[in-house]
Amino acid sequence: MAACVDILGLCLFGLVLVFPWGAIAADEDPLQDVCVADLNAQLKVNGFPCKASVSASDFVSPMLRQAGNTNNKLGSNVTAAGAANFPGLNTQGLSFARIDYAPGGVVPPHIHPRATEVLFVVSGTLRVGFVTSSPDFTLFTNTLYPGDLTVFPRALVHFIINVGDTQALSLSGLDSQNPGASLLPNVLFASNPTIGDDVLDKAFNLPESEIEKIKAAVKG
Template sequence: MAEFVYFVGLCFLSLLVAVPWGAIAADEDPLQDICVADPNAQVKVNGFTCKAMANASDFVSPILRQAGNTNNKLGSNVTAAGAANFPGLNTQGLSFARIDYAPGGVVPPHNHPRASEVLFVVTGTLRVGFVTSDANSTLFTNTLYPGDLTVFPRGLVHFIINVGNSQAFSLSALDSQNPGASLLPSVLFASNPTIGDDVLEKAFNIPQTEIDMIKAALKN
C-alpha cells in the first residue's frame, strides 16, 4: 500500500512539473460541445449557464463589423466580443476585440489578469510594448505594420499607440471568455472608493496638488 501511495504521489508531482502553469491558470475546459450563454438566466455561475436550445445564429456575430468611434480623449475605441454579447463563445475560453485608433490614439497601460493577448495589425502603424513583472521591470517594445503580430503575456502591463498619420485598426484574440482589463490610470486614481491620497503621495512621491490634478483630468 505504501508503495502505491508513493507511486501516485510521484506521478502527481511529475504532472505538476510537466504541465505549464499558464495552462493551469487558463479557463476551465468545456464539458460539452456547446453551451450557448443565457444572459437572462436567474442562476449565476462562474460564467454563464447554457440556454436550453441553441441555433445557428448563436455562433455568428456582427459586433466587429463597424469601426468604433475614436472621437474621445484617448483617440481609440475597443469593441469587445465575449460570451456576454456573443453567446456562442460561452465555455470556449476565448474572446476577441477590435481596436480602432485615430492618429496619435492610445490604449493606455493596462493588463488582462486572466488572459494572454495576440494582436494583429490590419491597417496603420502601431507602437506596442509590455513590461515584465520581475524586479527589473523590463520594457519590450516594437513598431508594428499591417500584417504584423505581437503577443502580450498574461497579466503583464502593456500599451498600444498609433504612431502613423492615419486611422489604424487592429484585432486581438484573448484566451479567456472574460479576460478582464485593469487600466492603470483608472485603477490608481479613479477607483471606487478611491485609494487614499496619503498612499498615492508616498507611492508616486508627488504632492497632493498633483494628485488632485490627475484625478480631475480623469473625470473630464
C-alpha cells in the first residue's frame, strides 16, 4: 500500500511539473452567473466587486458602434471593451476590441501578457505577424482579407498593418477581462522612469546619441 501511495504521489508531482497550473490558467472561473462590475466600489480586488442590483442594460454596450479616429502618427485606433468600461464583462474572462486603420496604419509590435487574441478582418487588407520566444524567434506572418481569422498566442510579440489603399476594420476577442497591452517602443524607450542609456546602448549596440533620438521620436 505504501508503495502505491508513493507512486501516486510521484505521478501527481509529475503532473504539477508538466502542467504548471498558474502558467496556463486564464482568468478565474466565475462563481455565479453574473457579476456586473460596481465601478464605484471602494474595495478593489482582482477584478471588480459585484453590483447589488443589475438590469438588462448592464449587458449591452454601444461603445464599438463608431469608427475610431485614425488621424494620428500610427494611423490606427483601438477601441477596447473590458470590465472597466463595460461592467457586464466582469468575471467573464474576456474582452473585445475594434481596430480601425487608415491606409498604411499600423498597430506596432506589442504583447498582451494575460491573453490570447483572435482577430477577425471585417474590411480591408491586413498583414499580421507574431514572433515566437527564444531561442528560435520565428516570425509567422500572413496577409488577411475580409472574413479571415488569425490568432496571436498569449504573451507573444505581434503586429498588424493595413497594406491596402482603403480604410480597414478588424475585431478582436481576448480571453481576459484585462489582457494588458505592452507596446514595445513605449516599454523600451518611453518608460517612467526611463531605462538607462547604459542598458539600451548595449542592448541595441548603438551610441547614446542614437538612443536619445529614438526616445524623442517615441515620446513625440
